[in-house]
Amino acid sequence: MAPVRPRRGRPVRVLTRQVLLAVGLPAVLLGLWWVASDGSTDPFWPPLRTILRTFPSVWTGERLRTDLLPSVLRLAVGYTLAGVVGVGLGTLIGSHRGVRAFCEPVLEFLRAVPPPVLVPVIMLFAGIGDTMKILVIASGCVWPILLNTVEGVRAVDSVMLETALSYHIGGAGRLRHVVLRSASPQIVAGLRQALSVGIILMVISEMFAANNGIGFTVVQFQRSFAIPDMWTGILLLGLLGFLLSLVYQFAERRVLGWYHGLRASNRRS
Numbered sequence: 001m002a003p004v005r006p007r008r009g010r011p012v013r014v015l016t017r018q019v020l021l022a023v024g025l026p027a028v029l030l031g032l033w034w035v036a037s038d039g040s041t042d043p044f045w046p047p048l049r050t051i052l053r054t055f056p057s058v059w060t061g062e063r064l065r066t067d068l069l070p071s072v073l074r075l076a077v078g079y080t081l082a083g084v085v086g087v088g089l090g091t092l093i094g095s096h097r098g099v100r101a102f103c104e105p106v107l108e109f110l111r112a113v114p115p116p117v118l119v120p121v122i123m124l125f126a127g128i129g130d131t132m133k134i135l136v137i138a139s140g141c142v143w144p145i146l147l148n149t150v151e152g153v154r155a156v157d158s159v160m161l162e163t164a165l166s167y168h169i170g171g172a173g174r175l176r177h178v179v180l181r182s183a184s185p186q187i188v189a190g191l192r193q194a195l196s197v198g199i200i201l202m203v204i205s206e207m208f209a210a211n212n213g214i215g216f217t218v219v220q221f222q223r224s225f226a227i228p229d230m231w232t233g234i235l236l237l238g239l240l241g242f243l244l245s246l247v248y249q250f251a252e253r254r255v256l257g258w259y260h261g262l263r264a265s266n267r268r269s
Contacts, residue, residue: 026242046228051235054228059236063217068236071213074130075202078137082194086142087187090149091179100150111147115140115197116204128209136205141194148190152183185259188252195248199241214240 030048037047059068093100093107119136126132156179164170164178180187206215214233221230253260 043225044227046231050228051231055232055235058229058232067212067214067217068240070130071202071206071215072240074133074205074213075137075198078134078202079141079194079198081134082138082141082198083145083191085138086145086190086194087149087180090146090187091153091175091183093146094150094153094183095179100154107146111143115201119205119208123209133202133205133210133213137198137201140201141198144193144197145187145190148186148193149183152186153179155186156182185256188256192248192252195244196241199237199244203237 034048037045038049040047093103115136118139119132122132122135122139126135160178160182161174164174169177202213203215203218206213207219210216214237218230218233218237221227221233
């Protein structure tokens with residue numbers, strides 16, 4: 001009996017299906033936008049074709065360097081700072097019941113404060129430079145990361161912890177290979193939530209006090225009644241969020257490959 005050869009066409013079909021699912025809804029929404037705005041004479045609601053025709057002339061290489069790049073760098077630094085603080089404090093709070101009981105009332109109070117409200121307060125201490133914008137982004141991104149890390153660490157199986165102790169795995173090895181690995185799905189979920197929060201706060205911080213950035217540029221276009229140019233900035237923010245989401249999904253598959261493989265095997269069984 002001849003051996004069964006693997007079907008090579010299946011990965012291609014799966015990839016094609018994923019691409020169609022990823023671009024299908026955006027394509028439909030853009031089509032509806034095109035039809036709904038076609039022939040519009042409202043200066044505040046220009047046709048989509050006008051916005052798309054304006055886009056290349058607005059977001060040239062120079063403006064990408066002076067506005068897009070600073071925004072992305074602020075987002076990256078603030079997001080990274082929130083990740084380090086959130087995972088570090090979340091691991092500490094989740095691992096110790098006494099620390100959790102002591103910190104929980106303060107955490108519940110602070111996370112209930114909307115991050116945009118803190119922008120004027122942070123401006124008093126950090127000024128109006130990049131430091132203020134980075135702190136605003138970090139102050140909003142840290143909460144989903146911190147709270148998801150706490151819950152992930154709390155949910156670590158006690159049998160796994162006892163097994164690690166029986167094999168004399170303690171300290172950094174136990175933290176890295178047992179606690180953080182078990183909590184990593186929830187930590188990654190918190191990081192994903194924080195990414196969208198970070199983009200919002202990036203724009204808000206640049207609208208308050210800035211001389212560059214996407215948020216600053218959109219407000220300048222709005223104040224000068226360059227409405228199609230303003231809409232191109234909104235489109236750019238959507239594209240930026242979409243690209244960052246794709247990068248995040250790629251990194252998540254690499255980091256949580258073992259987790260997705262385990263779930264797939266459980267479904268097959």
